[in-house]
Amino acid sequence: MERTFAILKPDAVERNFSGKILERIESQGFKIVAMKRTLLSKAQAEGFYDVHKERPFFPSMTSTMSSGPVVLLVLEKENAIADWRKLMGATNPADAEAGTIRKDFAENIERNSVHGSDATETAAFEMSYFFSQTEIH
Numbered sequence: 459m460e461r462t463f464a465i466l467k468p469d470a471v472e473r474n475f476s477g478k479i480l481e482r483i484e485s486q487g488f489k490i491v492a493m494k495r496t497l498l499s500k501a502q503a504e505g506f507y508d509v510h511k512e513r514p515f516f517p518s519m520t521s522t523m524s525s526g527p528v529v530l531l532v533l534e535k536e537n538a539i540a541d542w543r544k545l546m547g548a549t550n551p552a553d554a555e556a557g558t559i560r561k562d563f564a565e566n567i568e569r570n571s572v573h574g575s576d577a578t579e580t581a582a583f584e585m586s587y588f589f590s591q592t593e594i595h
């Protein structure tokens with residue numbers, strides 16, 4: 459079993475798509491082993507996306523991530539990291555495959571509805587950024 463970290467971003471929560479996206483997650487065999495609905499501060503979003511701090515879109519993207527409530531998740535499944543990235547679809551919804559969450563829900567490359575860890579190390583960092591061990595069951 460593998461764990462990955464996911465976010466339902468403000469654009470998705472704002473448009474009432476949390477339930478629809480969670481339904482896709484569960485129906486694809488992921489177990490939701492931690493879940494929290496919260497509002498990120500700009501500083502929390504900046505810390506989370508620290509690897510992107512030199513990118514031109516960093517100020518705008520971290521403002522967007524702290525613009526409204528999000529749902530933070532830890533998902534468990536065999537091959538969870540790669541399978542969740544596949545279900546999410548490409549970063550830019552214009553490039554996302556049919557049937558992916560970003561294709562069906564995302565507004566644009568920045569307001570792209572969901573986040574997913576891209577590797578084992580980032581998944582470990584991202585889970586521990588928001589959840590303590592006692593919150594994951």
Ligand code: GDP
Nearest residue numbers: 515518519548549567568569570572573574576
């Ligand atoms: P992801 O792993 O597919 O989420 O993509 P990245 O790690 O490359 O980027 C992190 C997040 O930054 C993306 O999910 C988008 O919300 C945002 N982002 C990425 N590329 C761009 C861009 O070119 N312009 C803007 N405005 N936002 C971007």
